[in-house]
Amino acid sequence: MAQADLFGEPIYPVHGVAGVDEAGRGPLAGAVYAAAVMLDPERPIEGLADSKVLKAERREVLAEEIKAGALAWCIASASVEEIDSLNILRATLLAMERAVLGLGRAPRVALVDGNQAPRLRCTVQTVIKGDALVPAISAASILAKTARDSDLLRLHALYPQYAFDQHKGYGTALHLERLRAHGPCPEHRRSFAPIKAFGALA
Secondary structure, eight states: OOEEOTTSOEEOOSSSEEEEEEEOSSOSBSOEEEEEEEOOTTSOOTTOOOGGGSOHHHHHHHHHHHHHHOSEEEEEEEOHHHHHHHOHHHHHHHHHHHHHHTTSSOOSEEEEESSOOOOOSSEEEEETTHHHHOHHHHHHHHHHHHHHHHHHHHHHHHOGGGOHHHHTTOOOHHHHHHHHHHOOOTTBOTTSHHHHTTOSOO
């Protein structure tokens, strides 16, 4: 556990820390992504925040700043096949493990958003709402989100009938409407109940 200051606020280490976060646990289609980022304490990046509260254009700008200024960063994923065979939680933790292993340098501590910890060779601490509280986790959130959004644009080019560019795979009314019209494609998560309801792949 992290130490806390006199006001009860957690104090996280500055050096040797990797922030870890995921994107895409909830959607009905596409891989789940994770990123790990080791920020440079000497080169702070202004404007880091939970990727969900940032506009898409701002996320893209920050993603480039993170990649240019971080000590190390890595984006990884777990495929739809892995999600369906392992379950979404285990696939998400696998993507996180891959991201940390891909950093090219070993962190002393991994601060992971949420309350589920991947198995890593370093000390791991989960942080509830860490993407809004810890800059390194915010950075990881941004990299994971922008990478997954880019991948959904790739899927849109392959399967334009599903409008992946608009809903990014989430179970929106538009997505469900397209599923009713066309049935699921190979990029839909067959282990998810809404997809099971549509039967065989298109």
